[in-house]
Amino acid sequence: MNAVRLCRLLVGALAGAVALGEIPVPAAQGAQAPASSPHLVVILVVDQMRADYVTRYGHQWTKGLRRLLDTAAVYPLAQYPYADTVTCAGHATISTGTFPAVHGLIGNEWYDRGERRSVTCTAEASESVPFGGRTGSEHHGPTRLKALTFTDELHRQLARPPTVVTLSLKARSSIMLAGRPTPSTYAVWLEDDGTWATSTAYTTTPWPIVDEYAGNHPISQDYGREWTRALPASSYVFSDWAEGERTPVEFPHPLVSRSGEPNSEFATLWKRSPQSDRYLGQLGQHLVRELRMGQEPGTDVLGVSFSALDLVGHEYGPYSHEVQDILIHLDETVGVLLNTLDQVVGRDRYVVALSSDHGVAPIPEQDTPAGDGTRRLSLRDFRTVINEAVGTFVGPGPHVVSQSGPNVYLAPGVLSQVMATPGAREAIARVLQEQQGIARVFWADELESSVPTNNALLRAARLSYVPGRSGDLMVMYAPYWMARAAGTTHGTPHSYDQRVPLLFAGAGIKPGRYLVPATPADIAPTLAHLVGITLARVEGQVLTTALK
Numbered sequence: 001m002n003a004v005r006l007c008r009l010l011v012g013a014l015a016g017a018v019a020l021g022e023i024p025v026p027a028a029q030g031a032q033a034p035a036s037s038p039h040l041v042v043i044l045v046v047d048q049m050r051a052d053y054v055t056r057y058g059h060q061w062t063k064g065l066r067r068l069l070d071t072a073a074v075y076p077l078a079q080y081p082y083a084d085t086v087t088c089a090g091h092a093t094i095s096t097g098t099f100p101a102v103h104g105l106i107g108n109e110w111y112d113r114g115e116r117r118s119v120t121c122t123a124e125a126s127e128s129v130p131f132g133g134r135t136g137s138e139h140h141g142p143t144r145l146k147a148l149t150f151t152d153e154l155h156r157q158l159a160r161p162p163t164v165v166t167l168s169l170k171a172r173s174s175i176m177l178a179g180r181p182t183p184s185t186y187a188v189w190l191e192d193d194g195t196w197a198t199s200t201a202y203t204t205t206p207w208p209i210v211d212e213y214a215g216n217h218p219i220s221q222d223y224g225r226e227w228t229r230a231l232p233a234s235s236y237v238f239s240d241w242a243e244g245e246r247t248p249v250e251f252p253h254p255l256v257s258r259s260g261e262p263n264s265e266f267a268t269l270w271k272r273s274p275q276s277d278r279y280l281g282q283l284g285q286h287l288v289r290e291l292r293m294g295q296e297p298g299t300d301v302l303g304v305s306f307s308a309l310d311l312v313g314h315e316y317g318p319y320s321h322e323v324q325d326i327l328i329h330l331d332e333t334v335g336v337l338l339n340t341l342d343q344v345v346g347r348d349r350y351v352v353a354l355s356s357d358h359g360v361a362p363i364p365e366q367d368t369p370a371g372d373g374t375r376r377l378s379l380r381d382f383r384t385v386i387n388e389a390v391g392t393f394v395g396p397g398p399h400v401v402s403q404s405g406p407n408v409y410l411a412p413g414v415l416s417q418v419m420a421t422p423g424a425r426e427a428i429a430r431v432l433q434e435q436q437g438i439a440r441v442f443w444a445d446e447l448e449s450s451v452p453t454n455n456a457l458l459r460a461a462r463l464s465y466v467p468g469r470s471g472d473l474m475v476m477y478a479p480y481w482m483a484r485a486a487g488t489t490h491g492t493p494h495s496y497d498q499r500v501p502l503l504f505a506g507a508g509i510k511p512g513r514y515l516v517p518a519t520p521a522d523i524a525p526t527l528a529h530l531v532g533i534t535l536a537r538v539e540g541q542v543l544t545t546a547l548k
Contacts, residue, residue, distance in 0.1 A: 037531045038507040040294030040350035041150075042341065043177060043303040043523070045094060046330065047087060047170075047310035048490065049356035050318060051076065051499035057324050060235060064334025065327070068354060068505050073546035075518040078502035080358065082463035083476065083493040084405050088121035089464070090357025090500075090520065091176035091305065095149040097524030097538035099463045104146030106466050107491075108172060111402035111409040113468070118404060119144075122172050126199040131188075131206050132214030134195040140171040141201030142180055148536050149179035150524040151301055157533040160298035165287045167280050168305035169271050171199075173357070177303035178202075186210065186287065190276075194219050194267030209290050213283060219270050220262035227253040227273045229321065230328040238319040244365030246315040246487035253322075272311040274329030280304055281333040285340040294345035299531045304337075305357075306330060314487045317363035351507045351530060355520045356500035361480055363488045377437045377483040379403055386473075389431040390414060393424040405491050406464070407471030415444065415472040432473075437481035442474045460493035504546045514545045 054076075058069065080090065082099050084107050092098075092105040100106045105121045112119045124143045128136025154162045164185045166178040171189040178187035181202045188210055191197050196214040198207075229251055233240070240250050255273060257265040270276060284304050287293070293300040309326045316322040341350055364375035386408060387397040394417045402409040410418075418424045425443055432441045440457050447458075447465035457476050465474065477483070479494050490497040502518055505511070508530045521540030528535050529542045 036508065037299055038349060038351040039299060040341070040345050041299060041301045041527055041531065042350055042352045043094065043301070044334065044352060044354040045091060045173065045177070045305040046354070046356050047173065047305060047307045048313045048358060048360050049309055049501055050359040050496065051078065051501055053327060054501055056237070057327055060231065060324060060328050061331040063331045064336070064338050065331040067335065067338060068352065068503060071511050072503035072505035073509050073511060073543070074513050075502040075516070075543070076513065077515055078355070078500060078518040078520065079495065079498040080500070081460060081498070081519060083457070083460040083474070084464040084491055085358035085493070085497040086405065086491050087170060087310070087357050088172040088176060091173050092145060092147070094355060094357070094520045094523050095151070095176050095179060096147040097150070097521050097535055097540040098147045099521060099539050101463050101465055102147055102537065102539060104144065104466050104469065105176070106464055106469055107405045107407070110404045110407060110469055113409070118402060120172070122175050124201065126201040128191065129198045129200060129203055129206055131196040131211045132218060136191060136195055136197045138171065138191045138197065140175060140189070140199050142175050142178070145176065150527055150535070151179040151185070153528065153533050153535055154299060154301065154531070155182050158298055160296065162298060163291050163293050163300040165284065165291065165293065165301070166303035167284055169276055169280070169307035170305065173305035173307065177305060188283070190271065192267070193264045194262070194270070209287065213286055217279070219267065219279065222255055222270055222275050223262040223266055225255045225275065227251070227255065227275070229325055236321045236324050238321070240321045242317070242319065242363070242366050244363035244486070245317060245320065251321065272308065272315065274308060274326055277306045277308045277326070277330050277333050280306060281337045285337060288341065289344055294350055313360050314489060317366060317488050318360055319362065319366060348507055351509060351527070352505045353503070353523045353527060355502045355523060358490045359497045359499055360490045361482060361488050361492070361496050364480060364482065367480060375437065375481045376485065377477070377481060379483045382435065385435060386432065389428045390418065393418060393421045393428070404471070406474045406476060408473040408475060410472040419445070432475070437478050438475060439478040440476040442476070444470070444472050447474060457493055504543070508548055509546055510548045512545070516545060518543060
């Protein structure tokens with residue numbers, strides 16, 4: 001091997017190790033952002049926002065969302081190219097510019113073979129650090145993330161460490177936008193019982209600025225309110241209630257519990273209402289002011305992931321008045337946030353990127369042709385089919401130890417037995433693919449292979465595959481089928497789950513509507529270009545059409 005080739009191989013190996021966080025990256029010495037860089041980067045993620053909501057419901061928006069759409073570089077063809085389109089994977093893709101096969105977060109949870117149990121994407125030993133005098137109980141942190149984030153790189157490459165604030169109802173959303181802990185990183189989320197919290201991964205004591213706000217603004221102050229429509233009923237399309245909605249209750253929706261107390265039941269209803277998005281917007285404005293974000297030399301980052309649309313969408317579906325109303329209220333919330341940033345930071349001194357982590361399927365009962373069944377799969381029944389099909393070749397089971405999203409995990413040694421038995425893998429796959437609602441089944445070696453393929457489902461599955469974390473089998477559902485007993489969900493490689501809004505607005509951005517291929521993985525490299533840093537490894541691209 002000649003010296004030039006050896007040098008190239010060593011450089012490539014080093015870059016890969018840095019991207020995976022195996023080698024610490026020291027902070028740059030004296031590096032400065034370009035003088036024209038935005039002083040504040042704002043990343044807004046609207047959880048479960050389908051791309052077609054913009055064209056279907058956008059006429060109902062008159063404030064913040066409308067302002068962004070009218071002044072932004074908009075990419076209507078944006079979509080995720082991978083298979084398991086869920087929250088954790090989407091947020092990690094947005095923050096790192098890579099897909100799950102690289103950043104490692106294949107889903108919201110998966111089966112950990114070493115621990116012999118299912119784990120969430122943020123599960124770690126860190127303790128809860130609650131705010132507002134409450135008691136925390138959850139354990140979250142970023143240790144399972146394998147790639148460096150945009151914020152990680154800002155900390156390493158700019159002379160002044162950025163102030164990074166990320167907010168969401170969901171720990172996995174806030175943490176993925178925040179990246180790794182630093183003294184100037186504030187990652188905040190809401191625990192299941194309604195407690196605002198962070199974790200010892202980020203701080204050992206509550207940040208006073210958040211602690212005081214949470215104490216003075218408990219979510220219980222909204223107890224007894226009603227969620228009512230923002231507009232007259234005639235302004236909404238489709239019907240107020242339709243078959244298959246998980247909670248068949250029409251407007252208004254009272255924010256009360258059966259016990260009469262602001263307990264966890266109330267917290268669930270509150271999160272599933274416009275009040276939760278409004279709270280996140282107000283908390284974000286408060287922290288921007290108090291931390292003087294965007295007002296010092298350098299670049300700060302505000303990330304807000306609005307979760308209410310996802311919680312409502314699962315229950316009521318994409319055609320519901322509830323989904324439309326959440327977006328109408330969010331339009332107002334974003335408008336107030338942008339107005340505050342105009343005043344505090346300066347309209348020409350910040351840039352906004354807005355996208356979503358995934359879309360959602362229609363509720364099957366509302367979108368099923370006559371005679372096509374319910375389009376709902378029973379995971380228990382499907383597991384029985386897998387056990388029987390595998391048992392034909394390796395003996396009595398059970399052989400399936402866990403199922404998580406599209407991933408099927410077999411008992412230790414079973415996969416090698418199947419692979420060693422002539423004809424077994426083909427026969428098992430054939431049986432599974434004959435089941436109603438199953439489009440394709442892929443074995444682990446097909447997913448690990450680098451042999452080019454023209455199969456779109458296989459390409460998507462490979463981008464969601466991580467050796468050691470993913471299943472021995474990956475199951476692709478047929479379009480509009482789901483393993484959920486009521487309501488609706490997402491997590492497939494089909495367009496209604498993959499296609500999401502993508503836009504940039506503000507400092508350095510050239511408004512327009514660009515009908516070119518794009519993906520949320522383009523957010524991190526595009527923002528990195530604007531602030532003058534280089535990401536260690538990306539699979540997205542700089543969207544040059546958006547730049548002035």
